[in-house]
Amino acid sequence: MTELHHGSNVQGLQTTATFDRDTDEFVINTPNEGATKWWIGNAAVHGKFATVFARLILPSSSSGNADMGVHAFIVPLRSMQTHAPLPGVEIRDCGYKVGLNGVDNGALRFHNVRIPRDNLLNKFGDVSREGVYSSPLPTPNKRFAATLGELVGGRVGLAAGSVGVLKAAATIAIRYSLLRQQFGPPNKPETVILDYQSQQGRLIPMLASSYAFHFATEYLVDRYVEMKRTRDDEVIADVHALSAGLKSYVTAYTAKSLSICREACGGHGYAAVNRFGSLRNDHDIFQTFEGDNTVLLQQVAADLLKQFKKKFEGGALTVTWKYLRDSMGTYLSQTNPVVTHRDGEGHLRDPNFQLDAFRYRTARLLQTAALRLRKLTKQHGSFEAWNYCLNHLLTLAESHIETVILEKFIEAVHRCEDKTGKSHLKLLCDLYALDRIWNDIGTYRNQDYVAPNKAKAIHRLVEQLCHEVRLVATELVDAFKIPDYILRAPIGLKSKQYSEYSQIIGF
Numbered sequence: 001m002t003e004l005h006h007g008s009n010v011q012g013l014q015t016t017a018t019f020d021r022d023t024d025e026f027v028i029n030t031p032n033e034g035a036t037k038w039w040i041g042n043a044a045v046h047g048k049f050a051t052v053f054a055r056l057i058l059p060s061s062s063s064g065n066a067d068m069g070v071h072a073f074i075v076p077l078r079s080m081q082t083h084a085p086l087p088g089v090e091i092r093d094c095g096y097k098v099g100l101n102g103v104d105n106g107a108l109r110f111h112n113v114r115i116p117r118d119n120l121l122n123k124f125g126d127v128s129r130e131g132v133y134s135s136p137l138p139t140p141n142k143r144f145a146a147t148l149g150e151l152v153g154g155r156v157g158l159a160a161g162s163v164g165v166l167k168a169a170a171t172i173a174i175r176y177s178l179l180r181q182q183f184g185p186p187n188k189p190e191t192v193i194l195d196y197q198s199q200q201g202r203l204i205p206m207l208a209s210s211y212a213f214h215f216a217t218e219y220l221v222d223r224y225v226e227m228k229r230t231r232d233d234e235v236i237a238d239v240h241a242l243s244a245g246l247k248s249y250v251t252a253y254t255a256k257s258l259s260i261c262r263e264a265c266g267g268h269g270y271a272a273v274n275r276f277g278s279l280r281n282d283h284d285i286f287q288t289f290e291g292d293n294t295v296l297l298q299q300v301a302a303d304l305l306k307q308f309k310k311k312f313e314g315g316a317l318t319v320t321w322k323y324l325r326d327s328m329g330t331y332l333s334q335t336n337p338v339v340t341h342r343d344g345e346g347h348l349r350d351p352n353f354q355l356d357a358f359r360y361r362t363a364r365l366l367q368t369a370a371l372r373l374r375k376l377t378k379q380h381g382s383f384e385a386w387n388y389c390l391n392h393l394l395t396l397a398e399s400h401i402e403t404v405i406l407e408k409f410i411e412a413v414h415r416c417e418d419k420t421g422k423s424h425l426k427l428l429c430d431l432y433a434l435d436r437i438w439n440d441i442g443t444y445r446n447q448d449y450v451a452p453n454k455a456k457a458i459h460r461l462v463e464q465l466c467h468e469v470r471l472v473a474t475e476l477v478d479a480f481k482i483p484d485y486i487l488r489a490p491i492g493l494k495s496k497q498y499s500e501y502s503q504i505i506g507f
């Protein structure tokens with residue numbers, strides 16, 4: 001798909017596939033340097049075929065050529081016998097990357113390469129032998145959305161993969177922090193570094209987030225499977241927004257966490273063998289490929305605004321957004337001054353308070369974004385108006401995704417039948433919720449949703465919960481069940497970390 005000049009803006013792709021009625025073929029062409037296909041996975045060394053996204057051009061006698069928009073075509077790249085590039089196909093290697101060098105990414109140029117008409121992937125648009133275009137979808141925009149919609153699977157995979165990386169990093173950092181001792185009270189054993197409040201503040205909310213993301217991505221995978229099974233329009237819309245949002249939110253969180261884990265392990269975190277460097281380099285691009293995070297979050301915001309409009313038009317909201325119906329009411333009514341001052345642990349650990357806080361924030365951001373956009377669009381047009389509100393819209397999308405994650409976590413706690421497991425999950429879920437509220441306490445204070453005494457109580461409780469989770473941290477990382485041969489980092493192993501580490505450097 002990607003070209004030298006265009007990645008995110010797929011509608012800007014310039015490669016052409018022109019139908020030749022005489023020979024019943026498409027002619028694939030790279031019209032200029034900017035249209036060179038770039039970053040194509042496996043193209044540089046191994047690929048035999050490519051799925052090429054190109055503008056479908058139909059020659060028409062009356063009005064010149066008709067551009068039917070971006071479609072996908074199967075194009076052979078190399079000979080099946082000799083593996084040499086086929087005539088008209090130029091291939092280069094994109095070169096060494098920051099990470100993921102196990103996959104070769106290539107650049108491709110096509111010089112009037114002919115392929116049979118059959119090689120058009122024609123689910124959303126087809127060309128007959130006579131050169132007549134047909135599509136089951138009514139508009140070019142719908143066709144384009146459906147074509148790109150097929151990329152959802154990659155995002156689901158990246159979100160789930162990123163949670164795997166986060167679990168691995170958290171496991172290495174927490175196990176090491178339970179082993180490592182530095183300083184301590186006079187005449188007493190040295191302190192385990194995970195007992196330092198600062199170390200807990202870095203790693204324990206991360207552990208809670210790993211669990212939170214686990215349940216949210218599990219839900220996403222289930223919805224994705226349902227989408228594949230039912231092809232139901234409502235589920236498709238839901239999975240699109242959810243996969244875009246979770247992919248962005250989780251990969252951004254994991255990318256930051258990898259650096260935090262590296263620092264949390266001090267000098268030994270910097271040893272290549274302990275893997276933070278390679279995990280960071282390999283994972284970093286998760287934020288960009290299969291859709292740049294900032295671009296994807298805008299799709300979530302756009303979907304929220306669509307749902308918001310629907311709500312006022314009396315339409316039904318898709319499953320993941322249903323909460324907006326109720327929370328919009330809460331937001332529009334005044335916040336209750338008694339509730340804004342309540343600061344007891346029971347109240348703060350009540351999932352209803354936590355969910356209300358998350359939903360209130362999203363509803364407020366949504367309502368104000370819609371008003372701002374309406375006003376600014378009249379003055380500046382929709383593109384400029386969107387850009388004026390962009391940071392607001394990104395915050396809205398993140399707030400919504402955090403809300404979905406919390407909902408799924410609360411459901412998971414509720415489902416858990418094992419008594420100890422349930423209490424540990426509840427602890428983690430409360431920490432996830434309150435840590436996020438604390439991170440955004442300025443917003444809650446500005447809206448008087450939380451009074452000063454309540455804000456202080458939330459902060460105190462976050463520190464207390466970090467301490468409580470620390471006491472069961474070994475069990476909680478062991479529960480990820482990452483085998484040592486997968487984890488590999490000597491400082492992250494279950495036992496004999498120092499001796500394994502020494503052996504690796506030759507002792």
Ligand SMILES: Cc1cc2nc3c(=O)[nH]c(=O)nc-3n(C[C@H](O)[C@H](O)[C@H](O)COP(=O)(O)OP(=O)(O)OC[C@H]3O[C@@H](n4cnc5c(N)ncnc54)[C@H](O)[C@@H]3O)c2cc1C
Nearest residue numbers: 001002006007008039040041285288289290291292294295
């Ligand atoms: C290792 C690797 C493997 C890849 N594999 C493939 C592959 O197999 N096939 C394939 O087709 N592609 C592949 N890609 C390409 C990848 O999908 C694109 O790089 C990605 O979609 C981002 O597009 P871009 O590079 O054009 O970034 P750009 O869109 O140019 O983004 C650059 C910056 O601009 C910002 N930006 C862009 N648009 C907006 C906007 N509207 N609002 C706000 N900010 C914006 C982005 O947030 C980003 O920070 C691969 C890339 C890499 C690095």
